Amino acid sequence: MPPRSIGEEFTKGLWHENPIFRQLLGMCPTLAVTNAVINGIAMGLATTFVLIFSSIVVSSIKKLIPNQVRIASYIVVIATFVTMADRFLAAFFPLISKDLGPYVPLIVVNCIILGRQEAFSSKNSVGRSFIDALGMSAGFILALLILSSIREILGAGTFLGHQVLGSWFEPWVIMILPPGAFITLGILIALTFVIEHKIKQRR
Amino acid sequence: MSLSSRMVIVLTSVGLISGALLSTVGILTKERIALNKQLEIENAIITVVQGTHTSEKLYEEKDLVVYGSKDENNQLIGFAVYASGTGFQDKIILMYGTNPSFTKIYRLTILEQKETPGLGAKITDKDAFLQFWENKDSSKPLTLRKPAARSPEELSPFEVNTITGATISSESVLNTVRLSLEKLMSLKKEGKLGNEE
Amino acid sequence: MMPNNLFILQSSPHFKDKDSVPKIMYAVIISLMPAVLASLYFFRFKALFLYLACVITALITEALFLLLRKKSLDSLSDGSAIITGLLLAMTLPPSLPVEHAVIGAVMAIAIGKQVFGGLGQNIFNPALVxxxxxxxxxxxxxxTWIPPITQKINTATFATPLGNLKFQDAVAQGTLSPLKDLFFGNIGGCLGETSALALLVGACYLFYKRAIDWRIPVGIICSLMVFTGMFWLINPNKYASPLFHVLAGGLIIGAFFMATDMVTSPVTPLGTTIYALGIGVLVGTIRLFGGFPEGVMYSILLMNTAVPLLNQFTRPRILGERRKK
Known part of the structure; x- marks a missing residue:
């Protein structure tokens, strides 16, 4: 396979290797916190912060780490950044921190992050790892944004807390509950597979 | 250098560096986080015992904290009670204000809950639930009004309202309040709530 | 030329029953008619609109999905979508806004049936989904329930017998609905579940047509009666009688018309029995100890999930196969 251009390194995270829709990684935060757009964005940004800094650190110390203890080292690095993000949210955005609850500390075990370290940062340069992390985060945020928009609009009739559907609309409570997350995510994944299939057929 | 010593050195140094980083962040944010928590509690106290100027923690145990509220003249005007109980889905944490003799409940507010949105979660809603808890007479045990009344005037002073379709959530709020009140009475008898007149 | 009538090479099945999918489906539709008529009598136009909305939406959704999946529209006429629509409407409260019923019918066909691959592939009973x-x-x-027209009360809302039992302590207060009302349908509740009599008339027709397995309704009713009967014998002042539990709520419609859905019930006699007993016990457990007054829907859906497992574990021994030790 020829080496990807920098642009491709970024855009692959948005579509072809989108962590949610194509790799089906990080399902736990995806399903749990997308009941409101603001929570989706906050979770996306927290994960972005952790992913970018872990990727930079891991790719820059990759030669120092013996193969046998690499996972342990990655987890320590990731956990450090997660705890920093958690404390930061609790200090400056207490309301969001309360809404996200245990899901911020749980970023530690988000497979997107460990997966990127293992599959990419441990084998590539710092620059490429940074671009890769940026692309993956963008894909993650994009997915959370789509999912949480659908759920908040149908489940509460609002978008970012603003009423968007008129008073005639009776909110579908199910959409902000767990079953709504599963149904919406399932339909979205099916849609991306249909689109991908169509793209391949056209080639 | 042997492999095992390299492993030890790498893991130790990674651990040390991240430990150092985290303790820095911890120290930097500690005060602010504590402040946020305190602000939240203070706001709740002012909501449930109106006219509170200063408040102090008088008693604390698992699931029950009692704050004494004083006005500008340093007169005890009531207690703010922080209590939690089991709801339909998860814990409901609430706070209510009483007068100094526990015979009157001023107001109730819900601090944390995970009830069903649109149903049980209405316990945080003023119009649907909280207004029916204002100025209740707690000299007798409170009872739940079923089926729900439309306006606070329909209720007797000893009654609180149900949310239609969420009886269990309404009941658990009432039970939490009832249980904590009983506990408070016995605490007061034991003289554990300070030396109020 | 070889005479071609000596050997006929053909894979099984060699004997075909004269029953077909549409035949069974239309038998079920006919058997539902007494209950539909009863609900039209008790709830009038509200019932009519809900039936129309559910059936029409179910048919349209089915057609849309068949087009999307590039399948022939012929299977639209097999009656299965009509049954899903009818059964869904029968489990709805009469006061439900029509647009909600439409959403329910779309979800029943789309998520309950077509995403799995259409009739015969679905895991759950589509109407219950x-x-x-x-x-x-x-x-x-x-x-939110309204009283049937036959009850001359002028209230906006009304509790179901099971709601009374759960939230109003009806046994102790002596306000439990009389069994006679439960049997004829003079109570509040979902459209199709109020009149036990009408449902049983329809069920008799299904038995006559042999379209349902008798083990399922009998198993569900027996296990529910035993389960609730135990508690009733221990404390009749707190628990309702087993007969009340059988006649109240959606048990009759669930046991005869929903749990018996051929696609989502087990195929072996032993599996079917376990399935039916499981539903009865779950209904009893939810009604007596759960947060909801009624549990027929969740019980059937839960046991639906166990069907593939039951089929596998109760598979009959193939002739000549050794017994496992």
């Missing part, structure tokens, strides 16, 4: 969706999406509208 639609109802479960509505129950969670519109919890207030789905638990």
């Amino acid at each position: 639609g109802r479960a969706f509505l129950q969670t999406a519109f919890p207030v509208a789905m638990t």
Whole structure:
């Protein structure tokens, strides 16, 4: 396979290797916190912060780490950044921190992050790892944004807390509950597979 | 250098560096986080015992904290009670204000809950639930009004309202309040709530 | 030329029953008619609109999905979508807004049936999937009841017998609905579940047509009666009688018309028995100890999930196969 251009390194995270829709990684935060757009964005940004800094650190110390203890080292690095993000949210955005609850500390075990370290940062340069992390985060945020928009609009009739559907609309409570997350995510994944299939057929 | 010593050195140094980083962040944010928590509690106290100027923690145990509220003249005007109980889905944490003799409940507010949105979660809603808890007479045990009344005037002073379709959530709020009140009475008898007149 | 009538090479099945999918489906539709008529009598136009909305939406959704999946529209006429629509409407409260019923019918066909691959592939009873969706999406509208027209009360809302039992302590207060009202349908409740008599008339027709397995309704009713009977014998002042539990709520319609769905019930006699007993015990457990007054829908859906497992574990020994030790 020829080496990807920098642009491709970024855009692959948005579509072809989108962590949610194509790799089906990080399902736990995806399903749990997308009941409101603001929570989706906050979770996306927290994960972005952790992913970018872990990727930079891991790719820059990759030669120092013996193969046998690499996972342990990655987890320590990731956990450090997660705890920093958690404390930061609790200090400056207490309301969001309360809404996200245990899901911020749980970023530690988000497979997107460990997966990127293992599959990419441990084998590539710092620059490429940074671009890769940026692309993956963008894909993650994009997915959370789509999912949480659908759920908040149908489940509460609002978008970012603003009423968007008129008073005639009776909110579908199910959409902000767990079953709504599963149904919406399932339909979205099916849609991306249909689109991908169509793209391949056209080639 | 042997492999095992390299492993030890790498893991130790990674651990040390991240430990150092985290303790820095911890120290930097500690005060602010504590402040946020305190602000939240203070706001709740002012909501449930109106006219509170200063408040102090008088008693604390698992699931029950009692704050004494004083006005500008340093007169005890009531207690703010922080209590939690089991709801339909998860814990409901609430706070209510009483007068100094526990015979009157001023107001109730819900601090944390995970009830069903649109149903049980209405316990945080003023119009649907909280207004029916204002100025209740707690000299007798409170009872739940079923089926729900439309306006606070329909209720007797000893009654609180149900949310239609969420009886269990309404009941658990009432039970939490009832249980904590009983506990408070016995605490007061034991003289554990300070030396109020 | 070889004479071609000596050997006929053909894979099984060699004997075909004269029953077909549409035949069975239309038998079920006919058997539902007494209950449909009873609900039209008790709830008038509200019932009519809900039936029309559910059936028409179910048919349209089915057609759309068949087009999307590039299948022939012929299977639209097999009656299965009509049954899903009818059964869904029968499990809805009469006061439910029509647009909610439409959403439920779309979900029943789309998520309950077509995403699995259409008739015969679905794991769950589609009508109950639609109802479960509505129950969670519109919890207030789905638990608001109006009295039947035959009850001359002028109130906006009305409790079901099971709601009374759960939330008003009806046994101790002596306000439990009389069994006679439960049997004829003079009570509040979902469209199709109020009149036990009408449902049983329809069920007799199904037995006559041999379209359902007798083990399922009998198993469900027996296990529920034993389960609730135990508690009733221990404390009749707190628990309702087993006969009340059988006649109240959606048990009759669930046991005869929903749990018996051929696609989502086990194929072996032993598996079917376990399935039926499981539903009865779950209904009893939810009604006596759960947060909801009624549990037929969740019990059937839960046991639906166990069907593939039951089929596998109760598979009969193939002739000549050794017994496992």
